[in-house]
Amino acid sequence: MEPFVWRVPVGAVPGMRVPGIVFATEEMATKAVEDRAVEQVANVATLPGIVTASYAMPDIHWGYGFPIGGVAATDPDRGGVVSPGGVGFDIACGVRLLRSDLEWERDGRARVDRLVHTLGQRVPRGMGTKGRMRLSRDDVARVLGEGVRFPLSRGIGWEEDAEFCEDGGVLEDARPERVSDRAVVRGAPQLGSLGAGNHFLEVQVVEEIFDDRAATAMGLFVGQVCVMLHSGSRGLGHQTCTDFLREVDGLMASLGIDVPDRQLACAPLHHEVAERYLGAMFAAANFARANRHLLADAVRECFESVFQRSARDLGLFLVYDVAHNLAKMEEHVVDGERRTLCVHRKGATRSLGPGHPDLPASYREVGQPVIIPGSMGTSSYVLVGTEKAGSRSFASTCHGAGRAMSRTRAKKVMTAAELRNSLEERGITVAASQWRLLAEEAPYAYKDVSQVVDACEGAGLSRKAARLRPVGVVKG
Amino acid sequence: MTGRFEVLEHTADVGLRLTGDSPEEILEAAAEGLAALQGAWFPGEGEHHPVEVAGSDLPGLLAAWLDELIYLQESHDAVFGGVTVRRVEDGRAEAVARLAPRRDRDLESVGVKAATLHRIRFEREPNGTWSANVYVDV
Numbered sequence: 001m002e003p004f005v006w007r008v009p010v011g012a013v014p015g016m017r018v019p020g021i022v023f024a025t026e027e028m029a030t031k032a033v034e035d036r037a038v039e040q041v042a043n044v045a046t047l048p049g050i051v052t053a054s055y056a057m058p059d060i061h062w063g064y065g066f067p068i069g070g071v072a073a074t075d076p077d078r079g080g081v082v083s084p085g086g087v088g089f090d091i092a093c094g095v096r097l098l099r100s101d102l103e104w105e106r107d108g109r110a111r112v113d114r115l116v117h118t119l120g121q122r123v124p125r126g127m128g129t130k131g132r133m134r135l136s137r138d139d140v141a142r143v144l145g146e147g148v149r150f151p152l153s154r155g156i157g158w159e160e161d162a163e164f165c166e167d168g169g170v171l172e173d174a175r176p177e178r179v180s181d182r183a184v185v186r187g188a189p190q191l192g193s194l195g196a197g198n199h200f201l202e203v204q205v206v207e208e209i210f211d212d213r214a215a216t217a218m219g220l221f222v223g224q225v226c227v228m229l230h231s232g233s234r235g236l237g238h239q240t241c242t243d244f245l246r247e248v249d250g251l252m253a254s255l256g257i258d259v260p261d262r263q264l265a266c267a268p269l270h271h272e273v274a275e276r277y278l279g280a281m282f283a284a285a286n287f288a289r290a291n292r293h294l295l296a297d298a299v300r301e302c303f304e305s306v307f308q309r310s311a312r313d314l315g316l317f318l319v320y321d322v323a324h325n326l327a328k329m330e331e332h333v334v335d336g337e338r339r340t341l342c343v344h345r346k347g348a349t350r351s352l353g354p355g356h357p358d359l360p361a362s363y364r365e366v367g368q369p370v371i372i373p374g375s376m377g378t379s380s381y382v383l384v385g386t387e388k389a390g391s392r393s394f395a396s397t398c399h400g401a402g403r404a405m406s407r408t409r410a411k412k413v414m415t416a417a418e419l420r421n422s423l424e425e426r427g428i429t430v431a432a433s434q435w436r437l438l439a440e441e442a443p444y445a446y447k448d449v450s451q452v453v454d455a456c457e458g459a460g461l462s463r464k465a466a467r468l469r470p471v472g473v474v475k476g
Numbered sequence: 477m478t479g480r481f482e483v484l485e486h487t488a489d490v491g492l493r494l495t496g497d498s499p500e501e502i503l504e505a506a507a508e509g510l511a512a513l514q515g516a517w518f519p520g521e522g523e524h525h526p527v528e529v530a531g532s533d534l535p536g537l538l539a540a541w542l543d544e545l546i547y548l549q550e551s552h553d554a555v556f557g558g559v560t561v562r563r564v565e566d567g568r569a570e571a572v573a574r575l576a577p578r579r580d581r582d583l584e585s586v587g588v589k590a591a592t593l594h595r596i597r598f599e600r601e602p603n604g605t606w607s608a609n610v611y612v613d614v
Contacts, residue, residue, distance in 0.1 A: 063488055089590045128578070182551070186551045235550050261594055261595070262593035262594070263592050434586075437585070
């Protein structure tokens with residue numbers, strides 16, 4: 001259609017109601033076709049009530065039901081649906097970035113090994129795993145309803161942290177009572193744990209600034225030590241999605257909805273099961289925000305221990321916390337008309353442009369920070385949202401590098417020991433909970449994150465503000 | 477034959493291809509495949525734990541079965557010592573799983589979040605054997 005924009009015409013698969021739009025370079029788009037991810041973009045376009053197009057961000061790859069990198073907005077007043085699979089099992093999985101006043105050469109280099117070791121020891125991680133906070137049943141309900149405000153009420157974290165979380169760290173429409181007992185039993189003990197797989201915590205150094213004004217607003221400068229962490233709603237979110245996916249799947253015939261992939265099971269937004277799902281999903285999202293809040297608290301403790309100064313003295317402030325697996329009711333202008341839509345982002349990040357009222361005051365002039373983790377051993381980015389994203393992708397952009405290789409293939413390319421040596425030769429200290437699985441998350445298993453963020457900028461979905469390189473990796 | 481599993485490639489997640497002589501063997505193979513992905517397969521260990529699940533059809537039953545095992549493993553912080561599926565009938569499965577405490581065992585796994593319904597199938601082959609495919613989110 002134009003540079004970085006590819007169209008999947010209506011009719012590419014039967015039942016498409018709108019076209020598909022893939023934001024990508026030609027090479028990325030070609031790989032997405034080979035990967036069958038573009039077929040998934042077309043499948044999403046069959047959802048009832050979908051508005052304008054089924055979108056895919058440049059980090060698109062094959063998912064289940066939705067592609068990873070998929071965005072779909074549905075209109076509740078025009079038969080629009082919500083699809084639990086369009087949010088995914090790790091509800092509100094996301095990324096949080098802390099900055100510091102520490103400089104890499106002056107303060108960080110000499111202590112990074114000890115810091116990574118301390119983080120590896122003190123941050124609960126790996127499969128299952130008990131988290132940092134023990135909760136009574138009443139406490140669980142409060143976490144689900146209050147998000148980051150609950151740990152703040154217990155004196156954990158800093159009051160200003162909430163302001164720098166998407167939605168102020170809490171979705172007010174959460175309905176804790178809609179979260180099943182099973183989800184609570186499975187996931188509540190895990191609050192304050194990193195998890196496994198692609199979840200991580202990285203010590204990073206700001207390597208390059210692209211936008212001085214945005215970087216200044218975020219307190220970022222070249223040579224600065226930062227910490228990025230990636231985690232989600234743990235077993236509580238996984239079980240919540242499972243509960244509702246099964247329920248909605250069982251209702252599809254009676255609802256008269258036919259989808260090309262059963263994982264796209266969905267229900268009209270005005271149906272009572274959709275209302276229950278939204279309440280539970282928002283509650284799980286609050287759990288995810290509280291989880292990252294507790295992990296950040298652990299990070300501050302570790303820095304205090306290693307540097308023997310208070311976290312405030314070290315300037316360990318929250319830059320931003322944003323999810324990349326979520327559906328929310330948002331206002332968007334479509335064909336000149338302001339409408340309230342359910343925007344699904346499955347492996348995509350909200351990207352609000354300058355002036356948006358939902359932004360913290362200090363970011364209102366520059367746009368929303370979008371935190372983009374690279375693959376282990378490669379750069380990560382801080383982007384800023386654009387006004388153009390509001391009009392062409394329902395204010396969405398990419399969420400990461402995007403996988404390019406299966407886990408099985410990745411392990412055949414290099415052993416964990418070879419990968420560890422390769423990372424350490426590049427000055428990156430690694431702590432992994434499962435060394436033999438490290439190769440599954442190797443940099444070569446992912447796309448080039450720099451090409452992904454350049455494609456987002458080329459398509460107008462976000463702008464680069466800063467690039468960070470890892471110096472210490474703690475893998476889940 | 478007894479039920480067997482093999483791992484299917486997926487860019488982001490992992491699939492299981494299952495084969496067996498009966499639906500019961502398919503579910504047993506699925507359990508072993510899941511436990512292997514979780515690094516939680518310790519044959520012969522643990523206490524017997526009855527498991528019953530239902531699904532609207534066979535693929536739905538397969539997904540429900542895996543989800544039940546994932547729930548049991550995570551909520552009990554357990555490993556699997558074996559699984560015997562006694563009956564699959566009328567959209568229901570009755571089984572016994574052996575669960576042992578995980579204790580301080582370091583499980584070699586990226587963790588399995590859930591069974592998906594993406595491209596799920598569970599059917600009888602023309603030669604009378606059974607096969608199924610299921611992808612799980614890791």
